Amino acid sequence: MPQFNDTELTAAVIESFEKTPDPRVKFLMQELVKSLHDYVRKTDLTFDEWGYAIDFLTRTGQKCTASRQEFILLSDVLGVSMLVDAVNHREREGATETTVLGPFYVGEHKVLPHGTDVSPHNVTGERMFVQSRVTDLKGKPLAGVPVDIWHADDDGHYDSQKPDYEVTGPSSRARFITDADGRFFFRTILPCSYPIPTDGPVGEMIRQVRRHEMRPAHVHFLVAAPGYEPLVTHVFIEGDEYLDSDVVFGVKDELVAKIEKRTDALMPDGKPAPAPWHLMSYEFRMKPGKGTAPKPMLAVAEDA
Template identity: 45%
Template sequence: MRNINEDTITQAVLASMAGCRDARLREVMTSLVQHVHAFARETKLTEAEWFQGIEFLTRAGHITDDKRQEFILLSDVLGLSMLVTAQNNAKPAGCTEATVFGPFYVDGAPVVDNGADISNGAKGAPCFVSGQVRGIDGKPVPDAALDVWQSDDEGFYDVQKPADGLHEHQARARLYTDAQGRFDFRSILAQHYPIPHDGPVGCMLENLGRHPWRPAHLHFMIQAPGYERLITHVFRDGDKYLDSDAVFGVRSSLIADWKRHDPDARKTGTNEPYYSLQYDFVLNPSKKAA
C-alpha cells in the first residue's frame, strides 16, 4: 500500500475490505467508498471544504441526544429518509402509502381506550379523529395497535419541551382498534411547524435558501399480526406547505380534510370551534401471511 496516489487510492481502500465476512456490509461499504471518492473527485473538494464537512457532522453529533436526532433531520431534509422509505415500502394499489418516520417518535407512550383525549394539556383547538383499519381485502383489522403523535399549536412535540413532571406525554398515545377495526380519539388541530432549525441542519437550510417548515399532519404507526407495519402521516388539506415540505414526505393519498364545526361546549368543554378528521387505513398483508 505504498506510493498510493489520487488515482489508485480508491482501489486500495476496496482491496483492504477483502477480508470482510459480512457480504452485505462489504457490498454497502464498497459502494459508499466508490461514491464518496467519486464525489470528492467530481467536485474537486478542497481540504478546507472537507474540514468544514467534518465540523458540520461533529456539531450534528454534539446536538443529538435522547430527545433530538440531528442526523435523522439531516437525512430527512436531503430526501434520503423518504427515498429509503419509498424503496422499502412498495405496496399494491389501494394500500395506504408510507412516509417518513421523523425524529419525534418515542417508546412508551401511554395506552388509552378509544374515545380518550390524548392531548393531555397540549395547546390547540379540539379535534376528534376517527377511522377504520382494514386489510386490502376490505376486511376490518381488529386489535391493531395505533401509535399516534403530533405537535401542539405552537409547533412543538412533547419531547421538545422541558419535562415538568406533570405532563410527560402530550398529544401522543397508543390505542387499539375494536372488533370492527375502528378507532377514535380526541386530540388537537394539527398545525404546520418548522423542524428544529437552531442547529447545523437549520444553518444548512438557510445557506441553501430553503425553509424548515412541514405541513400540518398527524403521525401514525399501525401494527397488526399478519400485516406489514405502516408508518405514515395524514396531512391537513389546504396547508400552505403541502407543496414544499422540508422533508419531502407529502403524498396526495395522505391528504385529508379536517372539518370545522361550530362551538359545542357540551362536546368540547370550550366555546371555541372544534374540528374532526375521518381517515381509514388499508394495510398490506405480510409476506409470511401471504
C-alpha cells in the same frame, strides 16, 4: 510501496474490503467508498471544504443528546430518510402509503380508551375529533390492532421537546386498540405546521442555502398489526401552505386529508362538542407481510 493516482486509489480502497466476512457489509462498504470517492472527484473538493465537512459532521454528532437527534434531522432534510422509505416500500398494492417516522416517536404509547382527549391541557388549540379504521387490502376490518398516534401542539412543538416533559408526561400522544370493526377514535387539537429544530448545524445549513424549515401540519400514525407490514405514516391537513415544500420531503398526495369544520352540537360518539370543531376521517389499509415496528429514535420516557 504502491503509488496511486485518483482512480487507482479508489480501486485499492474497494479491494481493502474484500475479506469482509459478511457479504452485505462488504457490499455496503465498497459502494460507500465508490460514492464518496466519486463525489470528491466530481467536485474537486478543496481542503477547506473537506475540513468544513468534518467540522459540520463533528458538530452534528455533538448536538445529539438523549432527547435530540441531529443526525436523523440531517438525514431527513437531505431526503435520505424518505429515500430509504421509498426503496423499502416500492410495491404498496393498494396499501396506505408510508412516510418518515420522524425524531419525535418515543416508543410504545400508553393505551387509552376510545374517545379520550389526548390534549386535555391545551386550551388554545381548536378541537378536533379523529375517527379511523384499520383494514386489510380488501377492506376487511382488523380488530385488536395497536395504533400509536402523536402530533405537535398548536405552538408547533412536540411534548418531548418541552423542558418539563419528564414531569408533565405525554400530550398529544397515545395508543389506541382497534375494536371489532377495526375502528378507533379520539379527541385532540388541530395541529399546525411547525419548524424543525434550527438551533444546530442542520438549521445553519438550511439558512445558508435559503431553504425554509417548515413541515406541513400532520398527525403521526404507527399501525402494527400481526401478519401485516408495520405502517409508519402521517395524515396531513389539507390546505396547509407547506404541503408542496415539506422540509423533509415527506408528503404524498394520498396522505393529505380534508378536515371538515363542523358546528354540530355532538361529536360522532354522541358527546357534546365545543363549537366549532374539526373532523378528521381516515382509513388505513394494511399490506400483508412481516416486520417489527420501528424503535424510537430517542431515549426519553420509556413509558410515554
